[in-house]
Amino acid sequence: MGRNLSKSDIPALVLAVLFEGPRHGYAIAREVESRSKDLFRLREGSLYPALRVLEQEQFIAGEWDTQGSGAARKVYRITSQGQAELASRTREWEEYSRAIGSFMGGAHAPAH
Amino acid sequence: MHPHIEKYLFQVSCQLKDLSATRRAEEVREIAQHLQALVEEGQGQGLNESQAVRTALAQFGSPQKLGRELNKAGLKRAPDHLPKSFAVMTKVMIGQAMLNLLTYGILAWPSMWSAVVRSNGGREELILLLIGFGVLYCAVSIRVGVLLRQLRRGAFWPALGLMGYQSIVYAIQFSKTFSTPHSSHSWPPISTGTVLFLPTLFCLMILVLNRKSYFRLSSAKWST
Numbered sequence: 001m002g003r004n005l006s007k008s009d010i011p012a013l014v015l016a017v018l019f020e021g022p023r024h025g026y027a028i029a030r031e032v033e034s035r036s037k038d039l040f041r042l043r044e045g046s047l048y049p050a051l052r053v054l055e056q057e058q059f060i061a062g063e064w065d066t067q068g069s070g071a072a073r074k075v076y077r078i079t080s081q082g083q084a085e086l087a088s089r090t091r092e093w094e095e096y097s098r099a100i101g102s103f104m105g106g107a108h109a110p111a112h
Numbered sequence: 113m114h115p116h117i118e119k120y121l122f123q124v125s126c127q128l129k130d131l132s133a134t135r136r137a138e139e140v141r142e143i144a145q146h147l148q149a150l151v152e153e154g155q156g157q158g159l160n161e162s163q164a165v166r167t168a169l170a171q172f173g174s175p176q177k178l179g180r181e182l183n184k185a186g187l188k189r190a191p192d193h194l195p196k197s198f199a200v201m202t203k204v205m206i207g208q209a210m211l212n213l214l215t216y217g218i219l220a221w222p223s224m225w226s227a228v229v230r231s232n233g234g235r236e237e238l239i240l241l242l243i244g245f246g247v248l249y250c251a252v253s254i255r256v257g258v259l260l261r262q263l264r265r266g267a268f269w270p271a272l273g274l275m276g277y278q279s280i281v282y283a284i285q286f287s288k289t290f291s292t293p294h295s296s297h298s299w300p301p302i303s304t305g306t307v308l309f310l311p312t313l314f315c316l317m318i319l320v321l322n323r324k325s326y327f328r329l330s331s332a333k334w335s336t
Contacts, residue, residue, distance in 0.1 A: 026146045029146075044146060044173075045171075045172045048182060074142050
């Protein structure tokens with residue numbers, strides 16, 4: 001059973017997924033789950049508000065794709081501002097992870 | 113489309129009351145497509161249609177909550193075609209033009225024949241004043257309505273500043289008008305200098321505040 005993602009983590013993960021290429025909402029949700037090996041469960045109810053905020057910030061741009069054979073779908077792609085934001089968030093995460101790792105990495109359970 | 117999905121979409125749509133009809137339709141369309149894809153996925157995994165629909169709707173969660181969040185996110189969106197500061201400033205100028213029109217048009221109008229009405233004990237004069245302020249009150253109400261919408265759209269500080277400014281101007285106008293009706297032929301509620309100087313000052317204030325409030329909203333969004 002996957003764990004629900006915190007709202008504050010969703011924008012960064014969405015940016016990371018879109019960095020790989022443009023996707024529509026359904027594909028973004030499935031990609032997050034598959035890349036986390038089903039550890040993360042991205043609830044769609046949290047995805048769309050996050051997409052709107054990212055659009056508003058101009059980190060992503062959404063366009064209706066009418067070229068396919070089926071119904072038009074809204075496809076999102078990352079913008080250059082989004083790429084810069086992703087790079088900054090990645091740096092922050094690496095620093096945070098290193099700091100936590102310095103405490104947890106060498107820790108061993110007390111021997112009894 | 114399955115009736116439960118239709119009902120869900122309707123409930124989401126009911127919450128999108130502050131979005132334009134086009135944006136509302138786009139939101140519903142996108143969610144409908146996603147739900148449909150989830151239902152197909154569920155059926156592909158061996159669920160029957162109603163089970164697949166139930167699972168898909170559970171993935172999306174409460175329609176009211178989703179709708180409210182989408183509505184809120186949509187409200188914070190800056191106008192696509194106009195820089196935000198320019199849009200707010202235009203509203204200030206329109207408000208100021210309305211104020212000037214009322215000040216020098218409607219309210220000054222009774223004073224032109226105040227000599228006539230004053231000879232009748234001032235009763236008609238009072239009635240005209242009340243009519244004038246009635247119109248002014250309506251104008252203020254309209255302005256407040258516009259400003260409240262502005263507040264909900266996220267331009268909090270400019271809107272609050274503008275409301276404060278308009279209140280002060282109307283208070284000055286009201287007190288000066290009522291304190292001088294019998295000592296002056298015309299009732300200039302506020303001087304031309306004030307009318308010209310304050311809006312300019314206020315526009316500069318809006319530019320600063322609008323910028324500040326926008327950035328604060330931007331950074332807050334990440335943590336919500």
